[in-house]
Amino acid sequence: xxxxxxxxxxxxxxxxxxxxxxxxxxxxxxxxxxxxxxxxxxxxxxxxxxxxxxxxxxxxxxxxxxxxxxxxxxxxxxxxxxxxxxxxxxxxxxxxxxxxxxxxxxxxxxxxxxxxxxxxxxxxxxxxxxx
Ligand code: HEC
Numbered sequence: 588x589x590x591x592x593x594x595x596x597x598x599x600x601x602x603x604x605x606x607x608x609x610x611x612x613x614x615x616x617x618x619x620x621x622x623x624x625x626x627x628x629x630x631x632x633x634x635x636x637x638x639x640x641x642x643x644x645x646x647x648x649x650x651x652x653x654x655x656x657x658x659x660x661x662x663x664x665x666x667x668x669x670x671x672x673x674x675x676x677x678x679x680x681x682x683x684x685x686x687x688x689x690x691x692x693x694x695x696x697x698x699x700x701x702x703x704x705x706x707x708x709x710x711x712x713x714x715x716x717x718x
């Protein structure tokens with residue numbers, strides 16, 4: 588049931604996203620629906636359970652890892668802005684390579700972040716080389 592409703596909400600998101608040909612808007616929509624319940628609307632994370640994306644040195648310093656984290660999830664220790672987290676992020680396999688580009692480019696410019704944009708080629712090759 589849970590996965591059915593996930594499939595349905597992804598379908599809805601895709602439908603909504605199709606109405607916006609602006610890639611930033613599409614990225615924002617995916618973020619809101621697939622990431623914000625953990626990383627929060629403002630990208631600030633959740634206490635010591637979920638690391639932030641807003642102002643996050645991890646996102647700034649490891650652009651090649653972000654796509655793999657979205658596609659495959661993440662577990663084990665990670666240090667973000669000097670704070671150690673050890674949680675578990677589930678994979679978000681429903682996003683295509685192209686949609687991942689848009690989510691990353693949203694994150695890289697949202698909440699005052701000013702990290703360079705990523706291209707489709709960069710994300711595609713990162714995804715082919717996930718550890
Ligand atoms: C169910 C909760 C959950 C969802 C949904 C989720 N994450 Fe995460 N995310 C986490 C947790 C927990 C970690 C830290 C994992 C660890 O400690 O190894 C994390 C780590 C990360 C990191 C690396 C650390 C950092 O903060 O820079 C990035 C980047 C990230 N998530 C992006 C995303 C994006 C983008 C989405 C949506 C496509 C998403 N996450 C959805 C819980 C979640």
